[in-house]
Amino acid sequence: MDGARRSQSSLPPNLRRWAAEIERDARSRGLDFFALDFRWLDAADVNGLAAYGGFPVRAPSWRFGMEYERLSKTHAWGLSRIYELVINTDPVVAYLVRSNSESEQKLVMAHVCGHADFFRHNAWFASTDRGMLDTLAQHAVRVRREIERHGIERVERFLDLCLSLDTLVDPYDELRRSLRKSAAGGAITAPTYDVLGFLAENAPLEDWERELIAQVRAEARYFLPQRLTRIMNEGWASFWHSRILTGGVLDSSEIVDFADCHSGATQQAPGRLNPYKLGIELWRHAEARGEDLFKLRRAHNDASFVDLLLDDEFVAHHALFVHQKNARTGKQEIADRSAAKVRERLLTQLAWGGLPRIELSGVGDGRALELVHRHDGRDLDLQKASDTLQRVATLWKRPVRLATRLEGVAKRLVWSEGTFESVDVTESAPDPA
């Protein structure tokens, strides 16, 4: 709290007053969050910080440089403006950009209150590392030290290998653990979705490599809940900022400004779905249905939230539809407007954080690593799958096999001794996927 006060004192007095007032207002409405630490940021630094995901110190990586260039370009072209930058820590750190107008600052502050409440209370965030600022700074120190020892090329190459696999963690790990009531930190055993964790423990690696995989895994696990709750989280923050601001924080002259700014964040291109917009509408719908909003924000992720709330009325009212490629014209066209189909499609997209489900089923003959893609009707991108599998094989230093289906045919993708092959799995063999 003291630290937060110190930082906030860098804000101009009017904003410090507003921060206090908005925070009080938010708490009076039932939002509950760790202390807020608003930091004053120059517009010139926004892109750099955004490239780092809001954390001032990250382990050196060219990928941040690339993201920075991309952001700088889009920013310079006026295509996008970053309104809010908030991170899940205790205290919650959020940035206010110096060049924004006062009403924009109020909007950001109110929005941040919503996120902060969500971070604290949503079940999927329960085990996230709230000291991530320090953790990431430690990771950075570690990586720099390894670079000094082994040279940038080698460390970078290794980190890039790991980062290709950073989607291979188990989103439901914490849940499983709490259900099994097993002690945290036990050995990771197959079958598991935690491929990174398994490799960190079992691949033939040097100690420093093991350490870096573990870091990549920790970062991936930290960011994963945000992927699982994007619609809910953005919707929740937008839902509350709109309540707070129109409930007295803005004066009448600012309302127009707000409407402008708010619609900027929640608008959508024709035919397209914006997660902020979908989120806020789902929360409004939940309220209209008389649901307990605070209970919902505690228990759900995007998939279960959509499953619960996306009913006939919602689909009809918001004119949602499923679109599909017309094989003849090659164009996307409206295929179905039924709530069941819309829900089904959205759920498929949201399940597992929108990623293919890859399970490590065990270690087979010749210490070959066996992976299984749990096929849900959507094929893998073969080129990328092959490239990624090669990276798994590089880490594992033995053959790696991935069972999947491509265009309806069961396949086994194999990297072995530096060559790739894709083998049909005969029908008589049990279907691996």
Place this chain on the structure above:
Amino acid sequence: MFRIEADRERFREIVRGRIRSDLRRYLSTPELLAKHAGKTVSVPLPQIELPHFEFANEDDDGVGQGQGARGDALSEGGEGEPGEGAAGNANAEHAVEVEVELEELAEMLGRELGLPHVEPRGRREIESDAGRYNGVRSSGPDSLRHFRRTFRSALRRTIASGQWDPEHPRVVPQREDFRFKSRRPAPVPDSSAVVFHMMDVSGSMGREQKEIVRIEAFWIDTWLRSQYRNLEVVYLVHDATAKQVDHDTFFHLRESGGTRISSAYELCLDLIRSRYPADEWNIYPFHYSDGDNWSARDTERCVSLLRDELLPRVNQFCYGQVRSAYGSGQFKKDLDHAFLGDDRVVTTNVAERDEIADTLRAFLGAGR
């Protein structure tokens, strides 16, 4: 701030390495041409993104919002990123484009092909005032005092004279220790040059031939632009008659009919006489054709125009023959025969895009 500059520099370093190692490929594709604007060019870099397990055709189907009946096509804006969840990491889908300065690209080209820097013709080297403060001397104004060098010489003197005491490390610079930044005049090659790209657009020059010309012209301009502060590019096209055109026309025009090469050389000469006097400009005429001239008589005329009028005025004359299904390639033979041993005339023969790099080396390798 936030050390992002270091990450960005590393990214750029990787990018430069990629482009350098793939330069041969870029040399033979038109990929870069359309993307250059001003001083930079956007280079598409496939596969710089790290691969992940991803769904194929992720963008294809999804959920959208809006009016319309079943079977209505979505507007353009609705395509691409329609769904949820999937959109979370959609930026990974696009090929990364990186801005590279033309200057840097030229440097890579120079290194790849082993090109020497251009030695300007004659002694018309202007000692242009492009000196930089990268020298050091022992006198100068205080405002230019070089602190580190001053301190270093003071330290050296202190140690040499035995006054250095590690327990009480004190260094007092004296007058003689002072060092000052000084400006070193850097002779810069004469700063103006003009390139003439003359292209045969007669019926036999097809799309592929023009594409090759286009790629060659792009790299020639890029290289020469790095060698001269001011480069003008003039485009001429000819069939039986020649005319000056702008950049776009040059690359898209398709005429038909006969070929009288001398018409282009005459126009080039006229322009040099009227606008680009040889004692003020470095002049580079390039001529591209499939090698069929209208008559042996006209070829004779070309040779004499070259020998008597053009060559005395220009740095180098380059003829790039692009093989086409219809061209005989006779013109190159004629030129080679007429200018045997004259290194002011460079002729090349290109049948395929792969050979563009060699052509460029032949054109630019003399450093004239």
